[in-house]
Amino acid sequence: RETFARMAMNDEETVALTAGGHTVGKTHGNGRAEDLGPAPEGAALEEGGLGWMNHKARSIGRDTVTSGIEGAWTTEPTKWDMGYFKLLFGYEWELKKSPAGAWQWEPINIKEEDKPVDVEDPSIRLNPIMTDADMAMKMDPAYRAICEKFMADPAAFDDAFARAWFKLTHRDMGPQERYIGPDAPKEVLIWQDPVPAGNSDYDVAAVKAKIAASGLSLSEMVATAWDNARTFRQSDYRGGANGARIRLAPQKDWAGNEPDRLQKVLSVLEPIAHQTGASVADVIVLAGNLGVEQAAKAAGFNIEVPFAPGRGDATDEMTDVDSFKWLEPVADGFRNWMMKDYVVSAEELMLDRAQLMGLTGPEMTVLLGGMRVMGTNHGGTMHGVFTDRVGALTNDFFVNLTDMAWKWEPKGPNLYEIQDRKTGAPKWTATRADLVFGSNSILRAYAEVYAQDDASEKFVRDFVAAWVKVMNADRYDLA
Numbered sequence: 001r002e003t004f005a006r007m008a009m010n011d012e013e014t015v016a017l018t019a020g021g022h023t024v025g026k027t028h029g030n031g032r033a034e035d036l037g038p039a040p041e042g043a044a045l046e047e048g049g050l051g052w053m054n055h056k057a058r059s060i061g062r063d064t065v066t067s068g069i070e071g072a073w074t075t076e077p078t079k080w081d082m083g084y085f086k087l088l089f090g091y092e093w094e095l096k097k098s099p100a101g102a103w104q105w106e107p108i109n110i111k112e113e114d115k116p117v118d119v120e121d122p123s124i125r126l127n128p129i130m131t132d133a134d135m136a137m138k139m140d141p142a143y144r145a146i147c148e149k150f151m152a153d154p155a156a157f158d159d160a161f162a163r164a165w166f167k168l169t170h171r172d173m174g175p176q177e178r179y180i181g182p183d184a185p186k187e188v189l190i191w192q193d194p195v196p197a198g199n200s201d202y203d204v205a206a207v208k209a210k211i212a213a214s215g216l217s218l219s220e221m222v223a224t225a226w227d228n229a230r231t232f233r234q235s236d237y238r239g240g241a242n243g244a245r246i247r248l249a250p251q252k253d254w255a256g257n258e259p260d261r262l263q264k265v266l267s268v269l270e271p272i273a274h275q276t277g278a279s280v281a282d283v284i285v286l287a288g289n290l291g292v293e294q295a296a297k298a299a300g301f302n303i304e305v306p307f308a309p310g311r312g313d314a315t316d317e318m319t320d321v322d323s324f325k326w327l328e329p330v331a332d333g334f335r336n337w338m339m340k341d342y343v344v345s346a347e348e349l350m351l352d353r354a355q356l357m358g359l360t361g362p363e364m365t366v367l368l369g370g371m372r373v374m375g376t377n378h379g380g381t382m383h384g385v386f387t388d389r390v391g392a393l394t395n396d397f398f399v400n401l402t403d404m405a406w407k408w409e410p411k412g413p414n415l416y417e418i419q420d421r422k423t424g425a426p427k428w429t430a431t432r433a434d435l436v437f438g439s440n441s442i443l444r445a446y447a448e449v450y451a452q453d454d455a456s457e458k459f460v461r462d463f464v465a466a467w468v469k470v471m472n473a474d475r476y477d478l479a
Helices: 002-006 011-021 083-090 132-139 141-152 154-173 204-212 218-229 259-276 280-298 321-327 346-356 361-373 396-401 432-439 441-451 456-471
Strands: 093-097 103-107 406-412 415-420 426-430
Touching: 002 011, 011 083, 011 132, 011 141, 011 154, 083 132, 083 141, 103 132, 132 141, 141 154, 204 259, 204 280, 218 259, 218 280, 218 456, 259 280, 280 361, 280 456, 346 361, 346 432, 361 396, 361 432, 361 441, 361 456, 396 432, 396 441, 406 426, 415 432, 432 441, 441 456
Parallel strands: none
Antiparallel strands: 093 103, 406 415, 415 426
8 A cells, every 4th residue: 555655546446456467467477486596796707697597497487487376366367357356255265385485365165167287288277367466456445345346347447457567557648648649548547636727817027026116035935936836757757846735735734845935935925926827836936026126136146047937826726635645855955954863964965856847967966066155045044054144146155165264064964163273263054955065076076167256147047957957847848
């Protein structure tokens, strides 16, 4: 149940996939597991990249060994039918060991005609098998009720399996607009995280003017836009700024989104969206862009952050709340926040977040440095804010990180004090997510580029380019 939930499958989908997947095919464990060779990475060169080779026995046909479990689930394992339910619920089962030594369930006093035939000799019949997962279909009350529903309505089972299989094999393709070809279904499915088309016909400058006059601080605007967009995952094209789901459950209550601060910002931005005809999603991004522009101006650069209108606003009815809980961040190095201490280090969690968002090493570097000096840390902490000009988009983070006038003194598992190397006087505090850009050789190389005296403008332009990439990561309509 936990495994399938992580794939955003509910109980009915779990039963459909388990029962349907085990209606056809068989398991393979008719041999000695110890006869199998090493995995591909450990196998000899002459194995040609293959692994688990068996050079002591035949290991094909009826003698194949893979999982170690041996047998088919149904009487006719090459036919789509209701045979899985017939055997599972028609017999009592007992634990036995396969020839390879794996535990499996076999039926008690099964009729000869209900046994599947041998894969090579149809005159031989063998016991079917079930796994613990199969027995859960019978013993778990919720699963059993679904099985009974399918047994009473085979057409419902067919439809449920087809839909769950399509979901399973297309789950990482993202929303419907990424599908192409005549076979792409027209039906909108909630697990595709649908977002309605947004309005592009409004006065962007007027919206920005209203935001600028709203009284929101630079850090409030930037942090909210970042939190809305950082959920994007290039692994399955979920999350992102489009849809503004940060204002819906469960995201509005995530600790990483600072619910109180978030509601304050939304209470200002949502009326602006309603007044101007823009979507809330667009207004959130525009507010973040405005904050970046203000920070750049404070650093001496007049820039306009590129913006593409047209995002839509998702609704609660379009949102699979349960499946979105897997997108909740447990850490965000860009805002110098961790929900708690983990076995995994702060810098490793930051790197994982960056790769999920599709960021390169230089993009990760420039974004973190910019977020620090703009004062966007979670909860307003000052860790890693290596500047006396908070709110200005300067390269101060990198200048001071690489300055040998400072030394780093550990003060806790993920806390350091930046001290004057000569006097020992404290200047700043930092976390591992900050200092890794000075300690890791590759990241330090990126940091030193931005720390150069003539790198101020490059830093701002690179930050803006990376920022726009994050804000537009899920704008598949812009390709």
